[in-house]
Amino acid sequence: MSAAREANRAGGDWLSRALGRAGALPPEELEAAIAAGRVRVEGKVVTKPFAPVTEATRVTVDGVPVSLARVTRALMLHKPQGVVAEGGRDARPSVMDVLLPLLDAGQRRFGWHAVGRLDVDTTGLLLFTNDERLVEHVTSPKTHLAKRYVAKVSEKATDAQLQPLRDGVMLDDGPARPAEARLRGPGMVELTLTEGRNHQVKRMLGAVGLPVLQLHREAVGGLVLDVGAGAVRELSDAEVRQALGFGG
Numbered sequence: 262m263s264a265a266r267e268a269n270r271a272g273g274d275w276l277s278r279a280l281g282r283a284g285a286l287p288p289e290e291l292e293a294a295i296a297a298g299r300v301r302v303e304g305k306v307v308t309k310p311f312a313p314v315t316e317a318t319r320v321t322v323d324g325v326p327v328s329l330a331r332v333t334r335a336l337m338l339h340k341p342q343g344v345v346a347e348g349g350r351d352a353r354p355s356v357m358d359v360l361l362p363l364l365d366a367g368q369r370r371f372g373w374h375a376v377g378r379l380d381v382d383t384t385g386l387l388l389f390t391n392d393e394r395l396v397e398h399v400t401s402p403k404t405h406l407a408k409r410y411v412a413k414v415s416e417k418a419t420d421a422q423l424q425p426l427r428d429g430v431m432l433d434d435g436p437a438r439p440a441e442a443r444l445r446g447p448g449m450v451e452l453t454l455t456e457g458r459n460h461q462v463k464r465m466l467g468a469v470g471l472p473v474l475q476l477h478r479e480a481v482g483g484l485v486l487d488v489g490a491g492a493v494r495e496l497s498d499a500e501v502r503q504a505l506g507f508g509g
Contacts, residue, residue, distance in 0.1 A: 273318075274329075276302065277310035280320070281372025282391045285327045288372045299323050333392040333507065334371060335496040336360070339488050340387045346378040356387060363493045376400065377457060385410075385478035386486040398507045399481065405455040406506065409480035410462050414471040416448035422469045423450065430468050434458065437465055482506055 274282075277291050286294055291310070298306045301321045302314060314320065320327045344359055345351050356375055376388035376399045390396060398404055423442040430437050441453035450471065452462055463473045479486050483504035488494050501507050 273313050273315035275310065276300065276307060276312040276314050276320075278372070279314050279318075279329045280322070280327065282331065283327055283329055284367070284370040284391070285320075285322050287370050291372075294322065331392060331394075333395055333498075333501055334390065335376075335392075335395060335501050335505070336368075336373065336389040336493050337484065337486065337488065337496060338363075338387045338389060338493045339486055339490050340379050340384055341490045342382055342384050345381050346375065353381065359491060360389060360493060363491075368495070379478060380460065380463075380476070383476045383478065384490065385476075386481055386484070387478075388481060388484075395501070395505070395507050399505060400457060402456050404506075406482045407453050407455050407480070408457065408478060409451065409453045411445065411477045411479055412450045412452060412462060412466055412471075412473045413475035414448055414450055414466060414473060418444060418448055418450060418471050420444055422471060425469050426452065426465055430465055432458070432461075432464050432468060437461065440465065 277295060280286065280291055280300070281288050285291070294300060295310050296308050298308055299322060300307055302312060303319050314329060316330045318329055320329060338356065338360055340356060341359065343353055345353050345355050347355055357373075360373065361369065371391045373389040373391060374393060374396055376390055376396050379385065379387055388399065399406055420443070423444070426437075426440050426442040429439040437458075438454070438456050440455070441451075443451050445451045450466065452465070454461060458464075462476060466473050484496070484500060496504075
């Protein structure tokens with residue numbers, strides 16, 4: 262069994278991930294700093310990024326103590342259109358390409374994880390966090406955390422077409438959980454889901470004869486997007502607890 266798995270089984274973590282969560286160093290510097298002997302664990306130099314640690318482990322970086330106690334931080338980004346979930350071969354910018362230049366020096370020291378994903382042509386609320394537990398909380402089908410979308414469809418859309426969505430429409434991978442659905446205006450459908458399958462909004466609306474022309478996510482749980490396109494802000498502890506229902 263790997264050291265990383267042993268750490269997780271013991272209720273702990275591995276060194277590089279714990280330091281990234283704590284904001285000890287910018288993520289791109291962490292493993293090099295560990296390999297260079299700049300990190301001590303319980304007073305001893307450790308050069309392996311997967312060395313097991315717990316919240317109580319005494320760790321220093323360049324002689325400065327670092328607390329590994331979990332402190333959950335979260336950001337909301339208003340994802341613009343044309344931005345992909347991950348970088349790589351795609352020439353289009355990724356969500357991290359958009360996010361990182363918006364962060365201050367302190368925020369850039371944390372290892373940020375996207376909480377779920379939005380399609381390249383979907384805009385709106387995308388969360389990031391330093392705590393993998395919040396990712397699991399928001400994205401898990403067991404949590405039933407609501408996500409609210411607004412979709413542009415045909416202006417001929419009727420309320421009657423939305424009734425199967427409220428009842429639980431059948432998709433190719435099984436029945437969808439009943440959703441809140443209403444017409445917000447001509448050709449504008451508001452849809453609130455409590456599950457998160459791939460392309461679910463588009464598939465549900467397509468199943469009732471309403472192909473999606475544009476899609477925007479405006480809320481997750483009780484958290485409503487309140488920054489402009491391409492902007493970011495950090496959530497308060499109260500928002501994480503109350504709007505997202507995450508107690509850490």
